[in-house]
Amino acid sequence: MIIVVDVGNTNITIGMFCGEKIVGHYRMTTQMARTSDEYGVIIRQFMANSGFEPKDVEDVVIASVVPNMMYSFINAIKKYFRVTPIVVGPGIKTGIKIGAENPKEVGADLIVDAVAVKELYGGPAIVIDFGTATTYELVLADGTLDSVVICPGIRISAKALFSGTAKIPDIEIKKPKTILGKETTVCLQAGLFYGTIGQVEYIVRKMIEESGLESVKVIATGGLGRIIANETPVIDVYDNMLTLHGLRLIRNRCRGL
Numbered sequence: 001m002i003i004v005v006d007v008g009n010t011n012i013t014i015g016m017f018c019g020e021k022i023v024g025h026y027r028m029t030t031q032m033a034r035t036s037d038e039y040g041v042i043i044r045q046f047m048a049n050s051g052f053e054p055k056d057v058e059d060v061v062i063a064s065v066v067p068n069m070m071y072s073f074i075n076a077i078k079k080y081f082r083v084t085p086i087v088v089g090p091g092i093k094t095g096i097k098i099g100a101e102n103p104k105e106v107g108a109d110l111i112v113d114a115v116a117v118k119e120l121y122g123g124p125a126i127v128i129d130f131g132t133a134t135t136y137e138l139v140l141a142d143g144t145l146d147s148v149v150i151c152p153g154i155r156i157s158a159k160a161l162f163s164g165t166a167k168i169p170d171i172e173i174k175k176p177k178t179i180l181g182k183e184t185t186v187c188l189q190a191g192l193f194y195g196t197i198g199q200v201e202y203i204v205r206k207m208i209e210e211s212g213l214e215s216v217k218v219i220a221t222g223g224l225g226r227i228i229a230n231e232t233p234v235i236d237v238y239d240n241m242l243t244l245h246g247l248r249l250i251r252n253r254c255r256g257l
Contacts, residue, residue: 001056003043003081004247006109007064007073009132010155011223014043015244016050022241024050036072040080060085061251063108063243086254088112093253095119097144106145109243110137114145116246117219121237124213126204128235129243130222132156134196136203138211146211149203154196154224161188175227197232204234 001023006013009030016024026046034042044054060077062085064070070087077085086092088108096114100106113127114137123141128134133156136149152160154173162170171188179194181187208216220229221242229238239245251257 001052002059002061002248002251003047003057004244004251005060005062005064005073005085006112006243006247007062007066007069008109009065013244014046015241015247016047016052017244017248020248022244024052025241025244030066030069033069034072036075036079039073039076043076044080054081057081057083059083059251059255061088061247061254062086063088063112063247065107065109086251088247088250092250094250095143095253096139097142099144099146100148106148110135110145110148112243112246112250113137113221114139114143114246115249116242117217118143119249120239120242120245121217121219123217124211124215125217125219126207127242128200128204128218128220128222128225130154130220130225130228134199134222136207138207140213147207149207151199151203154192158188158192173224173227175231193227193231196228200228201232201234 002017004015011027012030014026015022060083074085090104094111094115096118098106113129117125117127117139123139125139127137132153134151134153138146140146158173171185173192175193176186176189179190181190204218218235219237219239220235221239226238229235
């Protein structure tokens with residue numbers, strides 16, 4: 001069994017694989033500072049919930065965009081599971097090319113999603129990840145991560161309205177019954193929901209137009225991706241496990257499997 005870990009700015013997502021099958025999937029908040037012992041105990045509890053013990057762990061692979069928590073997290077893996085984790089970063093075998101002017105600036109999460117979409121869906125493709133930020137990645141047919149568009153995520157936009165405006169309430173992000181809002185909550189939900197759909201459709205069309213590519217697949221992932229994917233024809237597939245599969249594929253490449 002292998003453990004894959006996606007450390008995002010909002011959540012840490014942990015997946016457990018037996019072969020190509022996901023046998024456990026859990027989340028914990030990133031915002032809370034924890035010791036290596038706390039991380040170790042929490043992950044062991046997740047494993048127990050899925051029927052596994054620490055001795056079952058063959059490998060751990062981590063992609064992180066939060067550097068200041070990695071020391072404790074890596075030590076937790078070494079202490080509680082007796083393995084040295086693979087950390088996605090410079091020098092790691094991924095099987096993709098990076099078209100950025102400075103490849104070291106490209107986030108590990110973007111690399112992992114590009115690996116997954118190349119292997120699972122092929123290219124050319126656009127990957128839209130609805131996380132803390134909403135990112136749009138153009139992955140070419142040869143696996144090159146060509147370019148990226150980064151926008152504020154849906155929750156970040158909602159939080160900015162809530163924290164920066166005295167009379168704006170904190171709201172649930174969901175599709176409203178109508179775009180013609182007549183009270184504040186519905187007005188906000190309409191703006192966030194339909195505004196995101198408009199953003200998605202325009203950016204995808206513009207990326208395809210400027211790249212000159214044809215038959216571009218569009219794959220969405222991330223927590224809020226499903227509600228958007230269900231409402232726009234420009235998204236072909238919603239795959240919430242895309243990043244976890246990308247981590248599994250990177251581990252296999254690093255181990256020569």
